[in-house]
Amino acid sequence: MRPELEDFRHHLRHLARDQGERLALRGATQRYSYAQLLEAVEQRTAHLAAQPAGALALALDNGPDALIWDLAALFSERPCLLLPPFFSPAQRAHCLMQSQASLALVEPRLEDELRGNGFSHGETFWYRPAVVDAGLPLGTAKITYTSGSTGTPRGVCLDAGAMLRVARELEAASRPTEPSHYLAILPLAVLLENLGLYAALCAGATLTLLPGEQLGLGGSSSVDWKRLLASIALSGAQSLILVPQLLLGLVTAIERGVMRPGPLKFVAVGGARVAPSLLRRAAAVGLPVYEGYGLSECASVVCLNRPGAVRPGSVGRPLPHVQVKLADDGEVLVSGSSLLGYLGEPPHLGQWWPTGDLGRFDEDGYLYLAGRKKNQFITSFGRNVNPEWIEAELTQNGVVLQAFVHGEGLHQNLALLWPVDPACTDQVLEQAVRQCNEQLPDYARVHRWARLPEPFSSASGLLTANGRPRRMAILEQYREILSAMVTE
Structure with a gap:
């Protein structure tokens, strides 16, 4: 067993021995002390070790079973594929096919x-013989799929050491505030949440994992705020991880007197850009928010603001386990915690990983991000979306001639449309958008749209000579229309 993994296992055994009666894990109906948690994990580790070789696919709702099986896969050194609940059936099928997963545990709705x-x-499991060698890089512990910037997500292969180094640094960053109760909000299939749970275990904290429905979360962008806020308040959580849109809802609720910060001591926020104004509002209501930055290819968190080292507007300083520098064009490069490779692609052999993000450092080493090199945007729910993918889908039905999609930092994807037939009614355009949305995973769907006053053209400076949209020019010209479509 790899040293980092052996150390983590020894730590859990130490907790089970010295704090065996302490509550370790609770769900909607289940509760485990640290002694009971270790016993459950070791039983399932042995059970997994006795199964035929191959990756284990997990598509379980948040709860104790999901975490225990995840830990069992980790300790049995069996590659584990976590299937995001917000993926479409076609995307899940791609993940299962590419990984050649031979075992699976899923919710009944996915059977x-x-x-x-x-x-x-x-x-116990669903079984399938592997047809071909998936070509997993040696040492792969987890296959985490990106949220699908195009229709076909990419599988990021990570080893246990990379993930556990991040977990230990997250625990160390929050240690000055001494949080002892962690509430998981995001799906376990989100790597940031997965490692947040490992970090809470490193701290010997009590973990609460509740099903998405109980939390009021559906898909990747549907929130029942009454349920979510009640879950946070009733859980007694002292630490949690949020994406910007969820932070906005929490801050707004506190501002309106719906709830109070309560016992929260450490609220990490990441997954997408956080507006400086939102961070100021959080500070004004006494919410201890710490913005960070990371990506799956670097085993999640790379930089983080932390107690005693906060610089509003930045994503913090690099964590001790990584080195971060800037390329000549300002692209952020990371070394020390890179992926083993993308599944089905050549292994990553370079020292520095090009993140695709542009940034700058201040004189004290805090990193500030300045956007992405490519067109891909990240919604406020932390989902990666390539607008060209959605635009292509919108223009496939013979109704829409031109489409422009925007959603950077927003909780809604917005579209500007020009029809094939200028006499086309808004009702026909709406039906075309609905039909397109039916073919897309929920995080990529168009939530609001507006009809363009005239088509894009190279003469107007909104198209390149070969017909591609000039995105910055379009954003500038139609900024008011796009802003008017955004709702709270």
Whole structure:
């Protein structure tokens, strides 16, 4: 067993021995002390070790079972694929096919999908013989798929050491505030949340994992705020991880007197750009928010503001386990915690990982981000979206001639449309958008749209000579229309 993994396992055994009666994990109906948690993990580790070789696919709702099986896969050194609940059936099928997962544990609603992908149900697992060698890089512990910047997400292969180094640094960053109760908000399939749970275990904290429905979360962008806020308040959480849109809801609720910060001591926020004004509002209501930055390819968190080292507007200083520098063009480069490789692609052999993000450092080493090199945008829910993918889908139905999609830092994807037939009614355009949305995962769907007053053209400076949209020019010209479409 790899040293970092052995150390983590020894730590859990130490907690089970010295604090065995302490509450470690609770869900909607289940509770585990640290002694009971270790016993459950070791039993399932042994069970997994006895199964045929191959990756384990997990598509379980948040709860104790999801974390225990995840830990069992980690300690049995079996590659684990976490299937995001916000993926479409086609995307899940791609992940299962590419990874050649031979075992699966899923929610009942996904069982028909497993049958369609060649799995048969056994006593504990769903089974499927591998057809070909998936080509997993040696040492792969987790396959975390990006949220699909195009229709086909990419599988990021990570080793246990990279993930556990991040978990230890997250625990160290929050240690001055001494949080002892962690509430998981994001799906376990989100790497940031997965490692947040490991960090809470490193701290010997009590972890609460509740199903998405109980939390009021559906898909990647649907929130029942009454349920979510009640869950945060009733859980007694002292630490949690949020994406910007969830932070906005929490801050707004506190401002309106719906709830108070309560016992919260450490609220990490990441996954997408956080507006400086929102951070100021959080500070004004006494919410201890710490913005960070990371990416799956670097095992999640790279930089983080932390107690005693906060610079509003920045994403913090690099954590001790990584080195960060800037390329000549300002691109952020990271060394010390890179992926093993993308599944199905050549392994990553370079020392520095090019993040695709542009940034700058201040004189004290705090990193400030300045946007992305490519067109891909990140919604306020932390989902990566390539607008060209959605635009292509919108223009496939014979109704829409031109489409421009925007959603950077927003909780809604916005579209500007020009129809094939200028006499086309708004009702026909709306139906075309709805039909397109049915083919897309929920985080990529168009939530609001507006009809363009005239088509894009090279003469107006909104198209290149070969017909591609000049995105910055379009954003500048139609900024008011786009801003008017945004709702709270």
